[in-house]
Amino acid sequence: MKLASYFRSTAAYRVRIALNLKQIDHTLLPIHLIRDGGEHKQTDYQAHNPEGLVPALFTEDRVLSQSLAILEYLDETHPTPALLPNNALDRAYVRGLALSICCDIHPLNNLRVLQYLSGELQVSDAKKQAWYQHWIATGFTALETRLANHAATGEFCFGDSPSLADLCLVPQVYNANRFNCPLDDYPTIRRINERCLQEPSFSQAAPENQPDAE
């Protein structure tokens, strides 16, 4: 398998962790999101992936897009270690945690949105920073409440092994730190993030450890 990735992409980071955790043989295809106006906007990449986003997973037969769809695919085809719990209610809970990051936080703060704010809307850097921090704070406050109160919260978001939720959490915390968002109010999130980063699968997937890191 080949993963189209950009070292700083939050969504690609999620999939890099899964490939490591499941020890799936793969190579990385770096797609630079800024250089030359963005390699993801080029025709040959978009021919494979019309959304022109990273990540994309090149399997033998198909090109898959959307990080959560890729993660579910990897979990179905390489079930060990499992990214989702055994019963349907718990799976819904873990998927809900992951989606609260992937739908409620990340889409508002990714590169193309920040570029639109600066460009088309002429938003100042200070207000762009406030926007970023607002959506992090809104999302992390809800997530902290859930994690701090749920009986199944363990070393990781669900129990004592990594799940789909952790794979989404760690890249989002990385991004929050990069944008200097204060995380004092989220002790459970910080604790789980630190625990995850003790795992080589997570730390090796970090942006600074990518071949295309700058």
Next chain:
Amino acid sequence: MKLASYFRSTAAYRVRIALNLKQIDHTLLPIHLIRDGGEHKQTDYQAHNPEGLVPALFTEDRVLSQSLAILEYLDETHPTPALLPNNALDRAYVRGLALSICCDIHPLNNLRVLQYLSGELQVSDAKKQAWYQHWIATGFTALETRLANHAATGEFCFGDSPSLADLCLVPQVYNANRFNCPLDDYPTIRRINERCLQEPSFSQAAPENQPDAE
């Protein structure tokens, strides 16, 4: 089961369609997102659902949030008719279509984001409209390319029966129409949307047919 819903909520609309399709006995709990500063922001609702968003599904044991997590849960616990195809690659494709709407379009255009643009960022109505249309156009252009070129596209997004992708597509098209987005360039999307709305499961879930419709 009880579904916390707001008639105009795109995400609640997705779940309403699924409950109808699978003929799951349920009642609606209307949560008004505007009246009284937003009923979703009130303490008793947030005690069940810290994100304070709709939909939320109240099962006998738990309250589930995040529409896609709810849809996967309903599909696992009420497998007929299935919302996902039989094999892993096809499931990844259908989930990818759904996520391209739920992650790349809808989060940028929902009520709280439009309120932030008008309020904190003092964006004019015209520029807010342009923002809305930009993300619809970006997302629908990619989706149209996928659907128009994929061999499995049939009467619906995948084959000749509704899937997870259609449940996300129809509410998004409804919303695009509400904001007067031109859809001329998306003939496949329009065709599938019209086909879906011939099904009572879809049409009965439409905003104007809800008990809390205004």
